[in-house]
Amino acid sequence: MSRRPLIAHVLYRLDTGGMEQMLVRLINGTCHHYRHAVICLQGYGDFRDRIEPEDVRCLALDKRPGKDWRCYLRLWRVLRSVKPDIVHTYNFGALDTAPVARLAGVRRVVHAERGRDAADPNGENRKYRLLRRGLLPFIDRYLAVSADLRNWLTANVGIPAERVTCIPNGIDVAAFADASSDPAERVLLRDFAPPGSLLIGTVGRLDAVKDQTGLISAFGCLCEALPDQRTRLRLVVVGEGTQRPALESHIAHLGLSGQVRLLGNRSDIPALLAEFDVFALSSIAEGMPGVLLEAMASGLPVVATQVGGVGEVVVDGVTGTLVPASQPRAFSMALAEYIMHSSLRRQHGRAGRDTALAQFSLQTMLDAYTALYDSLLVSDSDREDMAAEGIGKRGED
Numbered sequence: 001m002s003r004r005p006l007i008a009h010v011l012y013r014l015d016t017g018g019m020e021q022m023l024v025r026l027i028n029g030t031c032h033h034y035r036h037a038v039i040c041l042q043g044y045g046d047f048r049d050r051i052e053p054e055d056v057r058c059l060a061l062d063k064r065p066g067k068d069w070r071c072y073l074r075l076w077r078v079l080r081s082v083k084p085d086i087v088h089t090y091n092f093g094a095l096d097t098a099p100v101a102r103l104a105g106v107r108r109v110v111h112a113e114r115g116r117d118a119a120d121p122n123g124e125n126r127k128y129r130l131l132r133r134g135l136l137p138f139i140d141r142y143l144a145v146s147a148d149l150r151n152w153l154t155a156n157v158g159i160p161a162e163r164v165t166c167i168p169n170g171i172d173v174a175a176f177a178d179a180s181s182d183p184a185e186r187v188l189l190r191d192f193a194p195p196g197s198l199l200i201g202t203v204g205r206l207d208a209v210k211d212q213t214g215l216i217s218a219f220g221c222l223c224e225a226l227p228d229q230r231t232r233l234r235l236v237v238v239g240e241g242t243q244r245p246a247l248e249s250h251i252a253h254l255g256l257s258g259q260v261r262l263l264g265n266r267s268d269i270p271a272l273l274a275e276f277d278v279f280a281l282s283s284i285a286e287g288m289p290g291v292l293l294e295a296m297a298s299g300l301p302v303v304a305t306q307v308g309g310v311g312e313v314v315v316d317g318v319t320g321t322l323v324p325a326s327q328p329r330a331f332s333m334a335l336a337e338y339i340m341h342s343s344l345r346r347q348h349g350r351a352g353r354d355t356a357l358a359q360f361s362l363q364t365m366l367d368a369y370t371a372l373y374d375s376l377l378v379s380d381s382d383r384e385d386m387a388a389e390g391i392g393k394r395g396e397d
Contacts, residue, residue, distance in 0.1 A: 003035075004033065004034050004035045005034050005035070005085040005086065005373070005377055006034065006035045006036070006037060006082065006083070006084045006085050006086075007034050007035070007036050007037070007084060007085065007086050007087075007088055007373065008036075008037045008038075008039055008079065008082060008084035008086070008087045008088070008106075009023060009027075009036065009037070009038050009039065009088045009089075009090065010039045010041070010075070010087060010088070010089045010090065010094045010097050010101075011023070011038070011039075011040060011041070011089070011090040011091070011093070011094050012040070012041050012042050012063075012090075012091070012093035012094055013040055013041070013042040013043055013044060013045075014038060014040045014043075014044035014045070014047055014048055014058065015044065015045040015047050015205075016045070016047055016205055016239060016240060016241075016265050017204075017205050018114075018115075018169075018204070018289055018290045018291055019090060019091065019114045019115070019287075020047055021290055022114075022169055022290055022365075023038075023090070024047070024050045024051055025170075025171075025172075025362060025365075025366075026365075026366065026369055027051055027052075027053065027056060028050075028051065028052045028053070029362065029363075029366040030366055030369065030370060031052070031053040031056070033370060034373065035055060035056075036053070036056045037056065037057045037058075037059070037082055037084065038051070038056065038057070038058045038059070039059050039061065039075065039078060039079075040058070040059065040060045040061065041061050041063040041071060041075075041093070041094060041097070042060070042061075042062070042063050043060040043062060044058055044060055046265075057082070059078060061074045061075055061078070072097070072100050075097060075100050075104075076100050076103060076104045079100070079101055079104035079105075079106060080104050080105065083105075084106055085106075085107070085108065085377060086106070086107075086108045086109070086110060086373060086376060086377070087101040087106045087108070087109050087110070088109075088110045088111075088112065089101075089109065089110070089111045089112065090111075090112045090114060091112065091113065091114055091115070092113075092116075092117075092128060092132075094111075095111060095131065095132065095135060096131070096135070098111060098135050098138040098139050099135065099138045101138070102138050108140050108376040108377070109138060109139050109140055110139070110140060110141045110142075110143055110372070110373075110376070111135075111139045111141075111142050111143065112142075112143040112144075112145070113142065113143065113144050113145075113149050113153060113287070114145050114149075114287045114288075115145075115149075115209075115285060115286055115287030115308065116209070116285040116287075116308070117207075117209050117285070118207070118208035118209040118284065118285070121209065121284045121285035121307070122285070123152050123156060123157075129156060129157050129158075132153075132157045132159070133157055133158045133159065136159060136163070139163075140163075140376060141163060141164070141165055141372065141376065142159050142163055142164045142165070143164075143165050143166075143167060143372070144164060144165070144166045144167075144287075145166070145167060145168060145169055145287045145288040145309065146166070146168065146287055146288040146308060146309025146312050147166060147309065147312055148287075148308050148309045148311075148312065149166075149287055149288075149308070149309065150164050150166040165372055167365060167368040167369060167372070168288055168309075168312070168359075168360060168365065169288050169289075169290045169293060169360065169365060170293070170360050170361050170362040170363070170364050170365030170366070171290060171293045171294055171297060171356070171360060171361075171362050172361075172362045173297040173353070173356050173357050173360075173361060173362075175270055175297075176270045176273060176274075176294060176297040176298045177270065177271075177273075177274040177298060177299075178298070178299040178353055179273070179274050179275075179276070179298050179299045179300060179349065180299030180300075180345075180346050180349030180350040180352075180353055186199075186275045187271075187275070188268065188271055188272060188275055189234075189236065189272070189275050192234060192236070192261055193234040193236075193275070196232060197232050197233070197234050198229070198232050198233055198234065198277050198278075198339055199234045199235075199236065199275060199276050199277050199278075200219065200233070200234065200235045200236075200276070200277065200278045200279075200280050200335060201235070201236045201237075201238065201272065201273070201275075201276040201278075201279060201280070202215060202235075202236075202237055202238065202239075202279065202280045202281060202282070203238040203239060203269060203272075203273075203291045203294075203295075204238075204239045204281070204283075204289075204291060205239045205240065205241040206237070206239050206240055206241030206242065206243040206244050206247060206262075207241050207242065207243055208243060208284075209283060209284055209285050210239075210243075210282065210283050211282045211283060211284050211305075211325070211326065212237050212243065212247055212282060213243070213246065213247060213250050214282045214325075214326055214328050214331070215235075215237070215280055215282035215328075215331070216235070216237075216247065216250050216251055216254065216256065216260060217250075217254070217328035218280075218282070218328040218329070218331035218332040218335065219233070219235045219256065219259075219260065219332070219335075220254045220256060220328075220332075221328055221329050221331075221332035222332040222335050222336055222339070223256070223259070225332060225333075225336055226336060226339060226340070229339060229340075230259075233259060233339070234259055234260075234261075235256075235259060235260045235261070235280075236260075236261050236262075236263055236272075236276075237260070237261070237262050237263065238263045238264075238265075238266050238269070238272060239263075239264070239265060240264050240265045244262065247262060248262065269294065270294070270298070273294060273295060273298040273300065274298055276295075276298070276300055277300075277338070277345060278300065278301055278302075278303060278335060278338045278339070278345065279292075279295035279298075279300040279301070279302045279303070280302075280303050280304070280331075280335065281302065281303070281304040281305065281310070282304075282305055282325075282331065283304075283305055283307055283308075283310075283325070284305065284307060284325045284326060285307055285308055286305075286307050286308035286309060286310050287308055287309055288308070288309040288310075288312060288313060289309075289310065289313070292304065292310065292313045292314060293313060293356050293360045295352070296313070296314075296319060296320075296352030296353060296355060296356040297352075297353055297356040297357075298353070299349040299350060299352065299353045300349050300352065301319070301320050301321075301338050301344070301345050301348035301349050301352065302314050302319060302320030302321070302348075302352065303320060303321050303323065303331060303334045303335050303338070304320060304321075304322055304323075305322070305323060305324065305325040305326075305331075306322040306323065306324060306325070307325050310322065313355075313360070314352075315351075315355065318348065318351050319348055319351045319352035319355055320348055320352065321334040321337065321338075321348075
């Protein structure tokens with residue numbers, strides 16, 4: 001093709017989150033090869049400013065809750081106007097836009113399953129599974145970010161294996177400082193976590209699926225289990241979302257207001273991670289959390305719930321510790337091991353950074369997406385060439 005192909009990314013909302021972070025990295029890292037447009041069914045926030053190419057259009061369709069048929073019409077009109085070569089939809093919230101893309105004349109549709117929400121953490125909802133399978137004729141390729149999601153799509157949803165591609169997340173490891181040796185003196189959080197304190201941290205949107213309530217409960221259990229260490233212990237939760245009022249209430253109820261802080265959305269995540277001693281992830285469902293890769297790249301030991309593709313990132317007993325979801329006491333016991341043993345923190349932190357460097361590089365992820373997009377574009381180009389040759393031969397006859 002003489003021009004760069006246009007990829008239109010359709011998602012419910014562009015705002016703070018792991019999926020959104022990976023989308024921004026994908027756009028910024030492949031803008032030399034493709035043009036991109038971002039179509040947000042509900043809208044977008046300041047996260048849109050992290051998209052670097054100036055030619056990327058970001059459109060909001062202002063979808064109302066439920067089935068907003070006018071929104072589908074607006075989407076159809078947008079797609080007819082921008083004429084993308086590929087539409088890439090994200091998660092269940094945008095799944096039903098695949099038929100709209102086909103009706104708008106888009107030849108290739110990719111649908112990404114990047115994780116599940118609190119309403120269906122294990123993907124067991126029969127109605128949702130039937131809808132995913134029912135839309136198969138409109139979707140050329142289903143994309144999973146973990147082997148767990150890929151296996152679920154094939155075994156539980158019924159998508160043919162040849163229609164599912166697995167592309168793990170990737171990050172720029174060099175952007176994260178290695179804190180697995182002696183950590184530098186804190187700068188950003190010095191007032192909250194002074195010298196001698198031990199800082200546990202997590203990053204993610206404040207959503208029920210992330211179960212930060214359970215993490216705060218686990219931190220409370222940790223303080224009870226280690227009374228001699230209590231004055232040294234701190235917890236920070238980075239992110240924003242609908243669960244903030246509930247989390248604030250829970251912190252106050254447990255009497256932890258002096259030891260737990262909600263930091264809201266931050267743009268300095270690498271610098272914050274460099275000040276943590278332990279990273280915690282308490283989700284009840286996940287795809288492949290990019291924030292775990294960032295924590296490991298920062299040389300942090302990880303305590304995480306064993307859900308979704310988490311076990312494909314964190315090696316239990318090597319780069320971190322895996323515990324069952326929704327069990328605060330088990331989570332607190334795993335945290336206690338790292339609090340009490342600094343050598344274990346350093347050992348697992350170093351192993352985590354090595355793993356991130358070896359297996360989850362940003363360039364590996366970008367190469368895989370480029371190969372996927374190009375394979376779909378080439379098949380279109382081949383068909384056009386064959387059709388042109390056929391017309392030419394008929395003309396000669």
